[in-house]
Amino acid sequence: MPYYRSVGRVPHKRHVQFRKPDGGLYREELMGTEGFSSDSALLYHTHAPTDVVDVGTWDIPGQETTPNHPLKPRLVRTRKLDEGGDAVNGRRLLAANQDVRVSYVAADRPSPLYRNAMGDEMYFVQSGTARVETVFGVLDVGPRDFVIMPTSTTHRWVPTGDKPVRLLITESTGGIHPPKRYLSARGQFLEHSPYCERDLRAPAEPYVVEGDNVDVYVRHRAGGTRYTYAHHPFDVVGWDGHLYPYAFNMDDYEPIIGRIHQPPPTFQTFEGPGFVICSFVPHKVEYHPDAVIVPYNHANVDSDELMYYVEAAGGSRGGHGIDEGAITWHPAGFIHGPHTNELERSVEAYNAGKVDIKRLTAVMIDTFRPLELGEGALAVENPDYLATWRNA
The missing domain is CATH 2.60.120.10 (Jelly Rolls)
Known part of the structure; x- marks a missing residue:
């Protein structure tokens, strides 16, 4: 992301003691990209984010692809795939190559906790509304919103209306960013950019959830894995940095x-x-x-x-x-x-x-x-x- 945010409670310096009201230490987590040489975020957990009590296999169906041969144009009618499901397990694969996978889902129920360890994801909301709960906080989204979810961000989708939330999902093998030509050398949107920082929405406050033995589904290069954590991952009391989920509505594109x-x-x-x-x-x-x-x-x-x-x-x-x-x-x-x-x-x-x-x-x-x-x-x-x- 091109600019810095700080949400909730963080200490005055990085990597120093940060104590809970009972005197114990919060657990610091650094989420960093490109080997910690690019954008990052520091999150402060109540419990250790490494406390895994069980690991299992998550089978992800429908991942096979077929070459476009003979080469011809295609017309795909995604509305015929409106069979329900959740935004993680219900997505149907439309197209893929070595760099990107494009899927569709008409989600009518909450998804499990999920993170993609292969790259960023872009969700485009064609219709419906949803609450996107993340380790950084909550985003409320609706029609024509783009949602950029950074690599390895634990999150889930909760439809909030009486109709399904229709999502076009782009799974990357790396980062998804604004085009470089829109940004200054220091990351500020330039005057010729068709949108700017004011158009972006990010979580505004922490979102803390209590829970024990909580499953998180992780997509990675070898397939899918289910981790069971001793404590709910949504125990972050504060975070700061340049790496976080955000939403941008296409109606704000100039x-x-x-x-x-x-x-x-x-x-x-x-x-x-x-x-x-x-x-x-x-x-x-x-x-x-x-x-x-x-x-x-x-x-x-x-x-x-x-x-x-x-x-x-x-x-x-x-x-x-x-x-x-x-x-x-x-x-x-x-x-x-x-x-x-x-x-x-x-x-x-x-x-x-x-x-x-x-x-x-x-x-x-x-x-x-x-x-x-x-x-x-x-x-x-x-x-x-x-x-x-x-x-x-």
Whole structure:
């Protein structure tokens, strides 16, 4: 994270005695990245965070993938995966490569305590509300929130509404951060950034829970492990540092527009090792007198593109089945752009002055290595999507 926070009670110096009201010592935990040479946080526990009383295997189903061969575009309708479950065990794998795994779940019940020891996770809330309980405190989240969960942060998801919370989940093998070009050398958001520190929400106070013999499910490179801790991990009375979970709502993303169509990097929101995440939000149309307001045909020669539609696509794309929750998957090697009749219709509407705002609301994940299909995508793929490119 680009700036420092301090929450709850912490001592005046790092790594010094910090005593409880009864005179005993709090247990200090340093969560550090890149071998303790990058961002970190110091947490102060009532009990030792190392007190494990049992270890077992956690079997994670549905992790196999299938190559995208023969190479073709895909249309995945995630709403057909709305079968319930929790945000940890209920997620269905859509796509994966060596750098990233993308999953979906419509969670209708609390998850177990969980942490990912492989990398950061990004949760995008398409609909519903939830309380995200973490070792750092609580985040209340709702529609269009991004939640960035740092590596090895113990947390759980608790749906809070009468409807499921629909989550698009990106599991990284490293950190997920704002793009470097948005930040100063010291980590402050710069003036040209489409969002800034004021738009980010982090836990504001400690969240302490009593409990004994508490299970935590851990995802790691060899699979899954269940740890049973003597005391509840949520016993932190204070923490400080630059590493913590936070939320950012895509409605606070300020789009950058131009006289002609702007390329996807203009909408970049986060980046991770081997991938980027973009936010497409409603914005003014281009204003060149001869503007073409839909994307030109393009070939992502070294990227697979997943476009998750937060709202149903309008115009001709809506007629091709790209409804709310749909994902279009355009792999490297496939040239794509306007769908059938979309180019002519958009130009006619622009010339007639009928279009003022582009209404697209979507999250895009571009990866720099090929993605393979997960079992979730294969279960709800529309096999007719390739035909929508005929005579475009």
